[in-house]
Amino acid sequence: METVFISDLKPFLDTVAGQMDLYVPKKTGQGSRGAGSQHYVFVKYDQSGQAPVEFNNIRACMPVKEFLFPLRELAAVFPEPFEPEEIKPFALFGLKDCDLRSLECLDQVFLEKDFEDPFYIARREKMFIISSDCFKPGESCFCSVLDGKPYPDRGFDLNIAQVTDGYIIEIGSQKGKEFIDRNCELFTEPGDDALAQRDRIRADTAEQLEKNNVELKFDTPIRDMMTETYESDVYDIEAKTCVECQACTRVCPTCHCFYLYDTKQQDYFAKMKMWDSCMRLAYAQVAGGANPRKILGDRLRHRLMHKFVYFLDRYGLQMCIGCGRCVDAEAGDIDIRAVLKKLNEEFKNTKVAR
Amino acid sequence: MKPNLYQPINSKIVDIVDESPTIKSYIVVPEKEFKFETGQFVELTLPGEGEAPFTPSSSPTDTEKMEITIMKAGRVTGLLHQCKKGQKLGIRGPYGNGYPIEDFVGKEVYIVGGGVGLAPIRSLFLTLVNRIKDFKSVVCRYGARTPEDFIFKKTLFGSWQKITGVDMRLTVDEANGQWKGNVGVVTTILEPDDVEVKNAVAVVCGPPIMMKFTTLKLLEFGFAGKDIYLSMEKNMSCGFGKCGHCMIGKFYVCKDGPVFTYDQIKGYPKIWD
Numbered sequence: 301m302e303t304v305f306i307s308d309l310k311p312f313l314d315t316v317a318g319q320m321d322l323y324v325p326k327k328t329g330q331g332s333r334g335a336g337s338q339h340y341v342f343v344k345y346d347q348s349g350q351a352p353v354e355f356n357n358i359r360a361c362m363p364v365k366e367f368l369f370p371l372r373e374l375a376a377v378f379p380e381p382f383e384p385e386e387i388k389p390f391a392l393f394g395l396k397d398c399d400l401r402s403l404e405c406l407d408q409v410f411l412e413k414d415f416e417d418p419f420y421i422a423r424r425e426k427m428f429i430i431s432s433d434c435f436k437p438g439e440s441c442f443c444s445v446l447d448g449k450p451y452p453d454r455g456f457d458l459n460i461a462q463v464t465d466g467y468i469i470e471i472g473s474q475k476g477k478e479f480i481d482r483n484c485e486l487f488t489e490p491g492d493d494a495l496a497q498r499d500r501i502r503a504d505t506a507e508q509l510e511k512n513n514v515e516l517k518f519d520t521p522i523r524d525m526m527t528e529t530y531e532s533d534v535y536d537i538e539a540k541t542c543v544e545c546q547a548c549t550r551v552c553p554t555c556h557c558f559y560l561y562d563t564k565q566q567d568y569f570a571k572m573k574m575w576d577s578c579m580r581l582a583y584a585q586v587a588g589g590a591n592p593r594k595i596l597g598d599r600l601r602h603r604l605m606h607k608f609v610y611f612l613d614r615y616g617l618q619m620c621i622g623c624g625r626c627v628d629a630e631a632g633d634i635d636i637r638a639v640l641k642k643l644n645e646e647f648k649n650t651k652v653a654r
Numbered sequence: 655m656k657p658n659l660y661q662p663i664n665s666k667i668v669d670i671v672d673e674s675p676t677i678k679s680y681i682v683v684p685e686k687e688f689k690f691e692t693g694q695f696v697e698l699t700l701p702g703e704g705e706a707p708f709t710p711s712s713s714p715t716d717t718e719k720m721e722i723t724i725m726k727a728g729r730v731t732g733l734l735h736q737c738k739k740g741q742k743l744g745i746r747g748p749y750g751n752g753y754p755i756e757d758f759v760g761k762e763v764y765i766v767g768g769g770v771g772l773a774p775i776r777s778l779f780l781t782l783v784n785r786i787k788d789f790k791s792v793v794c795r796y797g798a799r800t801p802e803d804f805i806f807k808k809t810l811f812g813s814w815q816k817i818t819g820v821d822m823r824l825t826v827d828e829a830n831g832q833w834k835g836n837v838g839v840v841t842t843i844l845e846p847d848d849v850e851v852k853n854a855v856a857v858v859c860g861p862p863i864m865m866k867f868t869t870l871k872l873l874e875f876g877f878a879g880k881d882i883y884l885s886m887e888k889n890m891s892c893g894f895g896k897c898g899h900c901m902i903g904k905f906y907v908c909k910d911g912p913v914f915t916y917d918q919i920k921g922y923p924k925i926w927d
Contacts, residue, residue, distance in 0.1 A: 375660035378701040378744060382661060415894045418656040557898035560660065560891050562704050569701035571660055571744075576897070584899055586889050587706065587728025590862050592902070592927040602901070610904035 304480055304487035305494065307466035313353055313393065315483050317345045320389040320428060323367070325356040342367075342392065355462050358438040359396040359623055363553035365406060367392065368423045369575075375419070375560065376571040384419065391428035393460075398443050398623040400431055400455035402553035408615040409556050419573075428475065431456040435501055437509045440624025442637055445516040448622050450505040461498045468498050516637055518644045522608045522618070525647045530605070534642045536597030541633035542579070544596070548626035548634070549577035549603070554611075554619045557583075578603050604639065659894060662699045662744025663688060667737060668719065673805035674798075677770055678735060679711060679723040684745050690714050691752030692781040693774060693885065693913045697893050698722060699744035700737070704730040707749075707890040709774035709912070711806075713781055720745075723773035723805060749893035750912050753778050753857065753883060759788045762849040766868045767796045768840050768860025772805055774885055775859050779814070786819045793849050794822045797840030797864070801826055801833045821848075840864060841871050851876045859885040866926040869916055879917035886911050886919070 306312050316322050325340035340360040345353070367390070376382060410420035434441075434450035443449070452459050457476035461468045468490045471477050480487060518525060549555040559576035562569060576583065579599050585591040593599045611619035620636070627635050669681040682698075690696065692714050699705040706728075712721035726735045737743075763782060767775040775796075782792050794814075798804045804811075804824070815822055825836040825843045836843050840860070856877055858868050865884060872882050888900035888907040895909035903922040905911065919925050 376658060376662065376744075378662070378699075378742075379664060380661065382658065384658075409896055412895070415659060415896070416656050417896065418658050421656055556896065558892070559897065559899075560705060562699060562702050564702035571662075571699065571705070573660065576899070578898060584889050584901075586887055587731060588861070588887075590887070590927055592888075592924045594927075598924070605903075606898075606901070610901070613904045 302471045302477070303490050303495070304469045304471070305466055305490035306469065306487060309353060309355070309467060312467075312469075312486055313345060314347055315486060316391050316393070316428075316430070316479075317347050319479075320391050322391045322393060324353045325360050325394040327354050327356075340394070342394075345393075353393070355432065355460075356394045356396075357436040358434050358441060359398055359625070360394065361551065361625060361628065363551055363625065364392065364395060364399045364402060365553055365556065367427065368403075368406065368420050369410070369417075369556065369558075372572060372574045373419060374570055375573040378569040378571075384422070387422045387426045389426045389428060391430055393430040393432070395429055395431040395452075395456070396434050396623075397431070397449050397452040398441075398621045399553060400429070400452050401448060401621045402623070403455060405554040405611070405615075405617055405619050405621070406556055408617060428479070429456045429458070429472075431459045433459070433461040433498070433502060433505070435462070435505050437505060437512060438624060438628075439512075440627040441509060441622065442513045442516055442624055443622035444506065444509040445513050446618055446620055446622040449502075450509055451502050461501070463494045463497045463501070465494060468494055513637075515641060518640075520644070520647065522640065523612055525644055526605060526608050528650070529643045529647050530601070532643055532646055533597075534639060534646060535601040535604075536595070538634050538639050538642070539596040539600045542596055542600065543632045544579060544581070545631040546577035546579050547629040547631055549579055550575065551625040551629040553623060553625065554607070554621060578606070600634070600639075604636070659892075660746070662697070662705075662746045665743045665745045667739055667741045667743060670737075670739060673723065673807070674803045676803070677723060677725045677805050679721050679773075679805075680734070680737070681719050681721055682743060682745065683719045687717065688720065688745060688748075689717060690720075690748035692755070692777045693752035694748035694750050695890065695893075695908075695912055696720075696722070696745050696747035696749070697890075698734075699746070700730060700733055701742060701744060703733050705744075705746075705891075706730040706734075707893070707908070709777065709885065711773040711776045713777060713784065715781075715784065723770065723776075725770040747893055749890070749908050751910070753781075753913055755781060758782070758855055760790060760853075762790045762854035763792045764849045764854050764856040764872075765792065765794045765796075766840060766844065766856065766858045766860070766872075767794070768864035768868075769798060769803065770805065771860030771864070771885070772796055772810075775857065776806055778857060783814075783817055783820065786817065789819070790853065791849070792817075792820045794820065795825075795840055795843050795848070796822070797825045797827065797843070797860075799827045801830055839867070841867050844868070844871050844875075846875050855881045855883065857883045857885075862887070862926045873916075879920055880915050882916040884914050884916060884919070886914055886925070888912075 322345040410417040711723040890908040895906035900907035
């Protein structure tokens, strides 16, 4: 992939912000996982440049989905016609490989042929992705188990890696290439030393991730293991600490369930689209009262089966990318990694028993 | 912008038929052409109030207007029951698959319905009757809670009984003075020799408990799971396999259904709940 070099981030970000709305990660204190865990949110880039932009070591705690599929949006009006708000070009800086792979999942759903979601497309087309390499993985990061890496190799317009003397920028798309060409005065060629250093950081971070998650390296693919242990009571046991806060589905970058509801406005009626959560009791309930997942453990099972089995069977992708956001956000004590481990133990034991 | 999947077509209620104490049929005329196949469903919006899925009860060949038969079951259906002629509605769809009519050709079609489940079945029935010679026979078994709860009473007790090639039997859970027919749930009028199982398909639509026991009975009669067609009722909201509410395992009922063969879904627990 073609690369360029910058020694300072600010002129680069200023240039981006001069051409479109730019959102950058901002540290907001420590994450819930204690020392060493970072907590980033996206904020609009402040060009006056008082506070330097953080080069985030891991993904932000907010999922990218809210830039494409906001918490709540207007989906239709009566009577027609409906003029949706015009989406202006915008850029995100600091997305990680896990974020980009979450977009691959969302694209499957919202860009599905003949059923394209017009609002998602409008935003997706206007989004300029400036991703970056991870360093110092978070305690809850387990992307390496799910084919992820601490650095992106696809799905970005530009990707930035930090080295001692500056930043190496990889060009990942035509849109990215055009941006570089348009602003070529900002960039120089990266030196071999810088490239070598970047590769070393990448290898070290990948190794660190592998080491952190060695217990999650199973012999059997998760899909097969989970299908075999479908009836397991692990779900009921793990769900006992769930307080139904729905934070897991809110922060999950691939969870895309939504809910349509109708409202009255002053001079028109509106159909709204809002995020929903399959962990909610009435989620699957029908008007007659029937509900296939009245039990919390059944809802947890469905959520995880959807992530690792159903979505994979339907679209050929796992819908969990190992970002660990649900682990961090959890108000109860459900750790998706612990659930997988327990299921795998059970799977191994039943295999031996046979 | 791409066409908006979420935008309903403006429609109007032009007539309302009281079918039973809890069920009404609405004759709805959409402003734009609206075609569907029998068994597909639509999302009906009461503007400002809410939206719910229904399978039209009219024949797909009637493209001018559509009939939607609605039981008062929840908030939206309760509000729809208060609607008068002229009320504006929104319609989205049609969604999902219909009944695979061509696969039924040359066979006996064994239709078992319960309660408001007769609504989608009526659309199917009218479609089959329209070309009755293409099928070996159409055998209908239908149950309602009480005689008052039968819907489409006029045709059900009238013209439908007289169609050559149609064999119709009815039952009620609880009789009253006038009722001279069978008393008992619908499975009590299913007989092993109603159809020749080897050359028949079964279509089941009704409340979950009725579908469950009917399916078990049909399996007992020797029906293969692939020949039992079930109209599944789940919480279909978006209608095109995105919002997630109607999932049974990997299937979106709204997109992969609502008509499933028993074989397709039997592996998943709690399909009747």
